[in-house]
Amino acid sequence: MSMSPRRPQVPVRAAGTLPVLPYRKPTKGRDYWVIDEVLPDVDAVREGCLAKDDWVEGYPHKPEAWPGLRAMPGLGPGQLERVERAVRKATGAGKLWVQEAPGGGTLNHNCVQVVGEGESTPRPHTDSRSLCRYAAVLYLNPGVPKDCGTSFYRQALPGGRLGGNVVQAPHNNLVDALGTRFVAPDAFEEDVRVPHKYNRLLLYNANLVHSATGYFGRTLAEKRMTAVFFWMA
Numbered sequence: 001m002s003m004s005p006r007r008p009q010v011p012v013r014a015a016g017t018l019p020v021l022p023y024r025k026p027t028k029g030r031d032y033w034v035i036d037e038v039l040p041d042v043d044a045v046r047e048g049c050l051a052k053d054d055w056v057e058g059y060p061h062k063p064e065a066w067p068g069l070r071a072m073p074g075l076g077p078g079q080l081e082r083v084e085r086a087v088r089k090a091t092g093a094g095k096l097w098v099q100e101a102p103g104g105g106t107l108n109h110n111c112v113q114v115v116g117e118g119e120s121t122p123r124p125h126t127d128s129r130s131l132c133r134y135a136a137v138l139y140l141n142p143g144v145p146k147d148c149g150t151s152f153y154r155q156a157l158p159g160g161r162l163g164g165n166v167v168q169a170p171h172n173n174l175v176d177a178l179g180t181r182f183v184a185p186d187a188f189e190e191d192v193r194v195p196h197k198y199n200r201l202l203l204y205n206a207n208l209v210h211s212a213t214g215y216f217g218r219t220l221a222e223k224r225m226t227a228v229f230f231w232m233a
Contacts, residue, residue, distance in 0.1 A: 017157065018178050018187070021164030024208070026152040026192045032204035033090040034194060038138065039079055042199040046140050049074065049112045050221060060119060068115030069220075074138075074227035075110055083138070083229070087203055091134065093233035099131045107131060109230045112140070115215050116223035122213060124153040124188040126167045126174045127206035132230035135206040139196050140225040144216050146195035148224050150202050151213045153188040165191065165209045174209060196224075206230065 026032055039045060052071045058064040075083065084096050101107045127135045137150055155163025171177040193213055194202050204210060217223035 018155075018180070018183065020157065021155060021177060021209075022166050022168060023154060023162075023164035024166045026165070026204075026208060031208060032152070032192075032194070032202065035086050035090060035201040035203065036197060037199050038083060038086055038201040039075075039199055040082075041079070042140070045075060045079060045227075046142075046225070049114075049140060049225060049227075052112070055114075067120035068113060068223070070108065070114075071112050072108070073110045074112035080110055083136075083201060084231075086201065087134065087136065087229075087231065090203060091233065093134075093231075096134075096231040096233050098230065099232045101131065107230055108228060110227065112225065112227050114220060114223045114225045115212070116217045116219075117215050119223075120212070120215055122151065122153075122211040124174075124209045124211045126177075126209055127230060129167065129169070129172045129207050131232070132206045133233045134203060134231045136201055136203040136229040136231075138201050138227040138229070139198055140227060141196070141217075141223075142198040143222075144196050144224055145214075146197070147193075148212070148214050148216045149194050149196035150204075151190045151194070151211060152192040152204075153209045153211060154191045155209075156186055156189040162189065167207045167209075 024031065028034065055069040055071050058066040058068050087096060098107060098109045152165065154165040157163050167174055167177045175181045188209065215224050
């Protein structure tokens, strides 16, 4: 579902603090959707991912800003079409497409990501409004703890006050909206948590502040494995 058609709210800057974002309570069926058992052959998808030998390495394997391992594509054409049918049904979108990244770069759509314990921490962020309206994560572990799902966050302001969680025009992402890439570790507070569950697709409005809740595992088979998707609609 799209954001309210009311006039966009530009973040307001409190004296000596970061801008305060507008707030929209993440609501299931409006701002995010949980689709369980989305693939009939998820075990085969997982086995195919475990068998990959073309991983691109991030931190701590290489000096990259992003963690773990990545490989593309995560799903085959038929599997991806099944996921997209579920997304269109949930959101009412008539059409989905993958936006070309600036300069013809590759968008990490239908990308499998593997991140283990100690390789990253929760990093609240939004996805780019210029590249996607909806984002989704497909959980591909049968044995990862529930607290390795995904959380939505809102700003934690001085004095115990709470701020917002939505990036709106004219900004494209959280860095644009806040005017900086660097914020204090306690700048955000968890608001809504969606637990990890094997073969669950979590779909959400991409301009909501979100992050993986946590990570798990030391080996490829144990680590948190997900496929991520980014669509315009």
